[in-house]
Amino acid sequence: MSRYELISQLVTQQTSPYQILAKQQLSPQIKKIQVHAPEIANKAKAGQFVILRVDQEGERIPLTLVTWNNKTGTITLIFQEVGLSTKKLGSLQVQDAIMNLAGPLGTPSHIKNYGLAAVVCGGVGIAAAYPIAKALKEAGNTVVSIVGARSEGLLLLEEEMKQVSDELYISTDDGSKGHKGFVSDVLRCLIGRNYQFDIVYAIGPPLMMRTTSEVTRPYGIKTIASLNPIMVDGMGMCGACRVSVGGKTKFACIDGPEFDAHSTDFNELIRRLKIYPSEERLSLDFHEKAQGGICRCRQH
Ligand SMILES: Cc1cc2nc3c(=O)[nH]c(=O)nc-3n(C[C@H](O)[C@H](O)[C@H](O)COP(=O)(O)OP(=O)(O)OC[C@H]3O[C@@H](n4cnc5c(N)ncnc54)[C@H](O)[C@@H]3O)c2cc1C
Ligand code: FES
Structure with a gap:
C-alpha cells in the first residue's frame, strides 16, 4: 500500500462515523438503512434531508430523513436504487460506514394545525x-x-x-x-x-x-x-x-x-x-464492469 493510500484510508476511517446499524430490503429496489448520526438526529425536523457520499469517488446524493431518534443517535433513510450512487449505497452492509453525511438540510415543513x-x-x-x-x-x-x-x-x-x-x-x-x-x-x-x-x-x-x-x-x-x-x-x-x-x-x-x-x-x-441520462448510464455501466456486476460483489 502506498503512503497516499495509507493516509487516505486513515482519513476516511477518522471521518466515517456514519455506520450502518441496520438494513432492510423493502421491495426489490428499495432499501431502508438505520445510520448512526447523532448530530443530525438531534436537529432533524420533518421535511429535511441529508446529502451523502458513499465513498471517495462517490457523487453527492440527497435523501430525505424518514425517522430520527436523538436518544439512540440514529436516523433512517429509505432509498430506491436508480443509478450508481444509490446502488453503491444499497451494496453497503451493516457495520459498513457511509463516508460523508451532511444534514439536516433544507427548510423544514411548515407544520401547524391547518384542520x-x-x-x-x-x-x-x-x-x-x-x-x-x-x-x-x-x-x-x-x-x-x-x-x-x-x-x-x-x-x-x-x-x-x-x-x-x-x-x-x-x-x-x-x-x-x-x-x-x-x-x-x-x-x-x-x-x-x-x-x-x-x-x-x-x-x-x-x-x-x-x-x-x-x-x-x-x-x-x-x-x-x-x-x-x-x-x-x-x-x-x-x-x-x-x-x-x-x-x-x-x-x-x-x-x-x-x-x-x-x-x-x-x-x-x-x-x-433528464439532463444527464447518457452520463448516468455510462457511469453505472463503467462501475458494474469494474466490479464484475455490482449485485454479484455482495449479498443484499
Ligand atoms: C431533497 C431530495 C430528497 C430525496 N429523497 C429521496 C429519498 O428519500 N429516497 C430516494 O430514493 N430518493 C430520494 N431523492 C432522489 C435521489 O436523490 C436520487 O434518486 C439519487 O440522487 C440518484 O442518484 P444515482 O447516482 O443513484 O442515480 P443517477 O444515475 O444520478 O440518476 C438515475 C435517475 O435518477 C434521477 N435523479 C438523479 N438525481 C436525482 C435527484 N437528486 N432527485 C431525483 N432524481 C434524481 C435521474 O434523472 C435519473 O433518471 C431525493 C431527492 C431530493 C432532491
Ligand atoms: S444543490 Fe447546489 S444550489 Fe442547491
Missing part, C-alpha cells in the same frame, strides 16, 4: 411523506393519507402511515391493492365527496405532483409539493437544484424542498431531471 390535511404520496415519495404526515398528526390535524404505488409489492410503510393517519386510502396502478389507478384520482373522488381539505401535501414523482396540483387548483386548496431536483452541494451555491416557482428562481436545497405546487414549473423540473 383537515391530505398527504398524497407515491413510490419512494411515501418515505418522504411519512415524517410530514406524522408531524401534521402531532400538530392536531385530521390527516387523510393517500398512498400509491405501481403494484402492491411496491407499497411502502403502509402500517406506519396507518398509525399517523385518521384515514388511509391505497391506490395501485395495476389494481393489485386498493383503488386501481392514481393517487390523484382518489383525491379527486374525496373532494367530490365534499372533503374540505385545508391543505394538501403532494410528495412523489414530479408527474404525480403536477397532476395532484391540477386536481386541487380549481378549488383553491393550498397545495405543497416536495421537489426533488438534482442537487450537488445542498448549500445554495452550485445552482444544480434551480427550480422556478411563481416565475422566480429558487434553490430547492435552501429555499425548499417544499414549494407552493400551484406556482411550480413542473415541466422545467421534469426537463432538468
Whole structure:
C-alpha cells in the first residue's frame, strides 16, 4: 500500500462515523438503512434531508430523513436504487460506514394545525411523506393519507402511515391493492365527496405532483409539493437544484424542498431531471464492469 493510500484510508476511517446499524430490503429496489448520526438526529425536523457520499469517488446524493431518534443517535433513510450512487449505497452492509453525511438540510415543513390535511404520496415519495404526515398528526390535524404505488409489492410503510393517519386510502396502478389507478384520482373522488381539505401535501414523482396540483387548483386548496431536483452541494451555491416557482428562481436545497405546487414549473423540473441520462448510464455501466456486476460483489 502506498503512503497516499495509507493516509487516505486513515482519513476516511477518522471521518466515517456514519455506520450502518441496520438494513432492510423493502421491495426489490428499495432499501431502508438505520445510520448512526447523532448530530443530525438531534436537529432533524420533518421535511429535511441529508446529502451523502458513499465513498471517495462517490457523487453527492440527497435523501430525505424518514425517522430520527436523538436518544439512540440514529436516523433512517429509505432509498430506491436508480443509478450508481444509490446502488453503491444499497451494496453497503451493516457495520459498513457511509463516508460523508451532511444534514439536516433544507427548510423544514411548515407544520401547524391547518384542520383537515391530505398527504398524497407515491413510490419512494411515501418515505418522504411519512415524517410530514406524522408531524401534521402531532400538530392536531385530521390527516387523510393517500398512498400509491405501481403494484402492491411496491407499497411502502403502509402500517406506519396507518398509525399517523385518521384515514388511509391505497391506490395501485395495476389494481393489485386498493383503488386501481392514481393517487390523484382518489383525491379527486374525496373532494367530490365534499372533503374540505385545508391543505394538501403532494410528495412523489414530479408527474404525480403536477397532476395532484391540477386536481386541487380549481378549488383553491393550498397545495405543497416536495421537489426533488438534482442537487450537488445542498448549500445554495452550485445552482444544480434551480427550480422556478411563481416565475422566480429558487434553490430547492435552501429555499425548499417544499414549494407552493400551484406556482411550480413542473415541466422545467421534469426537463432538468433528464439532463444527464447518457452520463448516468455510462457511469453505472463503467462501475458494474469494474466490479464484475455490482449485485454479484455482495449479498443484499
Ligand atoms: C431533497 C431530495 C430528497 C430525496 N429523497 C429521496 C429519498 O428519500 N429516497 C430516494 O430514493 N430518493 C430520494 N431523492 C432522489 C435521489 O436523490 C436520487 O434518486 C439519487 O440522487 C440518484 O442518484 P444515482 O447516482 O443513484 O442515480 P443517477 O444515475 O444520478 O440518476 C438515475 C435517475 O435518477 C434521477 N435523479 C438523479 N438525481 C436525482 C435527484 N437528486 N432527485 C431525483 N432524481 C434524481 C435521474 O434523472 C435519473 O433518471 C431525493 C431527492 C431530493 C432532491
Ligand atoms: S444543490 Fe447546489 S444550489 Fe442547491
